Amino acid sequence: xxxxxxxxxxxxxxxxxxxxxxxxxxxxxxxxxxxxxxxxxxxxxxxxxxxxxxxxxxxxxxxxxxxxxxxxxxxxxxxxxxxxxxxxxxxxxxxxxxxxxxxxxxxxxxxxxxxxxxxxxxxxxxxxxxxxxxxxxxxxxxxxxxxxxxxxxxxxxxxxxxxxxxxxxxxxxxxxxxxxxxxxxxxxxxxxxxxxxxxxxxxxxxxxxxxxxxxxxxxxxxxxxxxxxxxxxxxxxxxxxxxxxxxxxxxxxxxxxxxxxxxxxxxxxxxxxxxxxxxxxxxxxxxxxxxxxxxxxxxxxxxxxxxxxxxxxxxxxxxxxxxx
Amino acid sequence: xxxxxxxxxxxxxxxxxxxxxxxxxxxxxxxxxxxxxxxxxxxxxxxxxxxxxxxxxxxxxxxxxxxxxxxxxxxxxxxxxxxxxxxxxxxxxxxxxxxxxxxxxxxxxxxxxxxxxxxxxxxxxxxxxxxxxxxxxxxxxxxxxxxxxxxxxxxxxxxxxxxxxxxxxxxxxxxxxxxxxxxxxxxxxxxxxxxxxxxxxxxxxxxxxxxxxxxxxxxxxxxxxxxxxxxxxxxxxxxxxxxxxxxxxxxxxxxxxxxxxxxxxxxxxxxxxxxxxxxxxxxxxxxxxxxxxxxxxxxxxxxxxxxxxxxxxxxxxxxxxxxx
Numbered sequence: 001x002x003x004x005x006x007x008x009x010x011x012x013x014x015x016x017x018x019x020x021x022x023x024x025x026x027x028x029x030x031x032x033x034x035x036x037x038x039x040x041x042x043x044x045x046x047x048x049x050x051x052x053x054x055x056x057x058x059x060x061x062x063x064x065x066x067x068x069x070x071x072x073x074x075x076x077x078x079x080x081x082x083x084x085x086x087x088x089x090x091x092x093x094x095x096x097x098x099x100x101x102x103x104x105x106x107x108x109x110x111x112x113x114x115x116x117x118x119x120x121x122x123x124x125x126x127x128x129x130x131x132x133x134x135x136x137x138x139x140x141x142x143x144x145x146x147x148x149x150x151x152x153x154x155x156x157x158x159x160x161x162x163x164x165x166x167x168x169x170x171x172x173x174x175x176x177x178x179x180x181x182x183x184x185x186x187x188x189x190x191x192x193x194x195x196x197x198x199x200x201x202x203x204x205x206x207x208x209x210x211x212x213x214x215x216x217x218x219x220x221x222x223x224x225x226x227x228x229x230x231x232x233x234x235x236x237x238x239x240x241x242x243x244x245x246x247x248x249x250x251x252x253x254x255x256x257x258x259x260x261x262x263x264x265x266x267x268x269x270x271x272x273x274x275x276x277x278x279x280x281x282x283x284x285x286x287x288x289x290x291x292x293x294x295x296x297x298x299x300x301x302x303x304x305x306x307x308x309x310x311x312x313x314x315x316x317x318x319x320x321x322x323x324x
Numbered sequence: 325x326x327x328x329x330x331x332x333x334x335x336x337x338x339x340x341x342x343x344x345x346x347x348x349x350x351x352x353x354x355x356x357x358x359x360x361x362x363x364x365x366x367x368x369x370x371x372x373x374x375x376x377x378x379x380x381x382x383x384x385x386x387x388x389x390x391x392x393x394x395x396x397x398x399x400x401x402x403x404x405x406x407x408x409x410x411x412x413x414x415x416x417x418x419x420x421x422x423x424x425x426x427x428x429x430x431x432x433x434x435x436x437x438x439x440x441x442x443x444x445x446x447x448x449x450x451x452x453x454x455x456x457x458x459x460x461x462x463x464x465x466x467x468x469x470x471x472x473x474x475x476x477x478x479x480x481x482x483x484x485x486x487x488x489x490x491x492x493x494x495x496x497x498x499x500x501x502x503x504x505x506x507x508x509x510x511x512x513x514x515x516x517x518x519x520x521x522x523x524x525x526x527x528x529x530x531x532x533x534x535x536x537x538x539x540x541x542x543x544x545x546x547x548x549x550x551x552x553x554x555x556x557x558x559x560x561x562x563x564x565x566x567x568x569x570x571x572x573x574x575x576x577x578x579x580x581x582x583x584x585x586x587x588x589x590x591x592x593x594x595x596x597x598x599x600x601x602x603x604x605x606x607x608x609x610x611x612x613x614x615x616x617x618x619x620x621x622x623x624x625x626x627x628x629x630x631x632x633x634x635x636x637x638x639x640x641x642x643x644x645x646x647x648x
Binding site for chain 2: 134216220235236237238242243244245246247248249251252253255256257258259260261262265
């Protein structure tokens with residue numbers, strides 16, 4: 001089968017293709033014939049050597065895909081050969097075939113294309129874990145979402161609106177404001193033009209209940225500043241800096257909670273648990289109106305370097321898919 | 325009535341005494357004839373101007389005391405004139421009389437002296453809120469307590485042992501090790517001689533479940549480092565620095581929770597709730613063996629400056645009381 005490899009990336013700055021054996025599957029796994037692949041920022045960090053995948057996973061890039069099931073393991077109960085699915089993978093999706101844990105797959109309804117489906121698992125599982133479970137977001141709460149025009153940002157906006165919360169998002173480019181509004185954000189702030197903390201407090205003087213942050217760096221202090229009493233700061237990435245300073249007095253006074261997570265390093269059973277809860281509670285909503293697909297652009301599999309270039313330049317909104 | 329004042333502290337470096345009217349009491353308050361006062365580090369920060377008390381509280385120093393009830397407000401139900409009590413106060417304890425919310429008082433059993441009683445409310449309410457409620461400490465968990473020989477440290481050791489946890493404490497002076505061991509600590513580390521993180525991990529390779537920290541500064545990064553997956557860092561002061569750096573990757577990877585609190589700025593009803601839970605669940609234990617009093621030294625009321633000097637020099641273990 002054809003796969004993408006980052007073997008020559010250091011020398012050439014390009015991902016290339018190579019032939020590899022198709023993966024074996026465990027008893028609780030399915031083999032997916034990949035039709036579309038979701039592109040994620042960790043893919044870029046990984047090819048550059050900034051993000052080591054856990055040791056036990058495929059060294060091939062790719063955290064999510066969609067396709068049809070070609071083979072099922074002996075103990076697989078929920079899926080059968082031929083099913084259209086999308087799946088979270090611990091790696092290996094940048095290939096014509098990939099093995100996925102059956103518990104990490106979602107049945108893809110016919111109204112969604114493979115490209116629309118492949119971009120769902122990573123974003124919605126991240127949002128479920130961090131907004132609902134760690135963030136405890138409730139109806140009438142206010143959430144501040146940084147990077148609102150990213151793939152995770154757009155899923156976060158929609159999950160938060162579905163829960164009945166007020167949503168504030170930040171972008172770093174006015175052209176991305178409209179996208180966030182279309183996804184349902186109540187207030188969009190350009191963090192290059194305005195101090196997001198002051199602007200948020202101007203609209204919501206008591207502060208926000210939850211901040212979902214993928215920036216860190218000098219955002220962290222402001223995140224803490226614009227949180228309410230008992231507010232929560234959930235960190236899911238740190239594009240702006242890994243080692244921010246925090247003000248312990250603010251944390252103690254307001255009893256702020258700071259936490260975060262990485263989806264990729266969750267155990268298989270933890271991912272299965274999250275996927276099952278999404279399937280039970282929100283999958284029907286995600287895959288139908290008023291939820292909106294945040295697919296920005298499809299590239300052919302051969303154009304993987306162009307797809308990465310687009311993400312590296314921060315010129316997209318929502319998500320990017322590769323069609324196999 | 326005679327009270328301590330910090331009016332002349334800036335000019336002279338001394339607390340002085342002055343006569344003031346005795347405080348009025350609200351319907352839900354009692355007037356306590358003060359017999360003993362617990363000395364706390366915030367008293368020192370406050371007299372130096374580093375810690376502004378909330379606006380609505382007495383400007384007189386003093387967060388806890390014991391004594392006999394001289395008068396009760398119209399709606400007071402739990403206490404009567406003459407009862408021996410100890411109480412958490414939002415300020416005002418450095419005086420011959422103080423008003424306290426009835427919900428913030430504890431009945432003092434006869435086996436405890438006023439000096440032994442006056443040092444309990446602040447330490448045990450802080451520990452209940454931070455170790456049990458925010459820290460979620462459970463049987464067989466491991467807790468790391470910094471400043472183990474402080475008043476809060478010694479209460480923290482005893483509450484943690486009562487819960488069935490393993491206790492690691494740090495001290496900055498070998499002479500204080502014995503005190504922590506006597507309070508029940510399983511492992512005591514001199515953080516000036518050993519890297520507390522390495523030493524903790526040498527004994528407990530998986531790390532600890534909970535860190536109760538009053539240091540901050542360069543302890544913070546090491547606190548995060550020696551926590552287990554899903555571990556919690558609870559901040560209750562920052563004697564070593566208010567603005568530490570944190571490593572977001574460590575927080576995300578291990579899903580660490582960082583939070584904290586200030587007892588003084590809790591609402592009256594919140595303090596009442598905590599006091600009621602302590603009374604119901606642990607007061608009988610705290611005031612009997614095997615719980616040990618951590619009273620280090622009693623001073624006469626007139627020796628308030630000497631008492632503060634002892635605390636400022638970090639030469640004590642446990643708590644200091646002023647006898648009125």
